[in-house]
Amino acid sequence: MSHLDPEDAKLVILARSAMARAEATTGAAVRDTDGRTYAGAPITLAALTLTALQAAISAAVSSGAVDLEAAVLVGGDLDDPGIAALHELSAGAVTIVTDRSGTVLA
Secondary structure: OOOOOHHHHHHHHHHHHHHHHOOOOOEEEEEEOOOOEEEEOOEEOOOOEEOHHHHHHHHHHHOOOOOEEEEEEEOOOOOOHHHHHHHHHOOOOEEEEEOOOOOEOO
16 A cells, blocks of 8 residues: 555555445445545345445435545455446546455556
8 A cells, every 4th residue: 555645545444444344345435526535335235235336435425425536445346336336426536446455456
């Protein structure tokens, strides 16, 4: 994480914390253009299924965020459907994917 911008490194920490709290294999965090951050873990219910990134984006949007500047997905990959949601909301948002330890993959 040492080569990440300090604000992006904070997102990695938030995402890893969400993953740990939920005892999940992935976690995510996003930052809106006002600097507010939102974290999420996967949700798997009979009536609702979201990836960690979708959950973090949902938390941001439901809190009034209209534009995101960065997203971190820990333990996921570039095929995550949350990335499409991120780009739909904010085409220019930085996307960082890491392994479970926080090492940047993409």
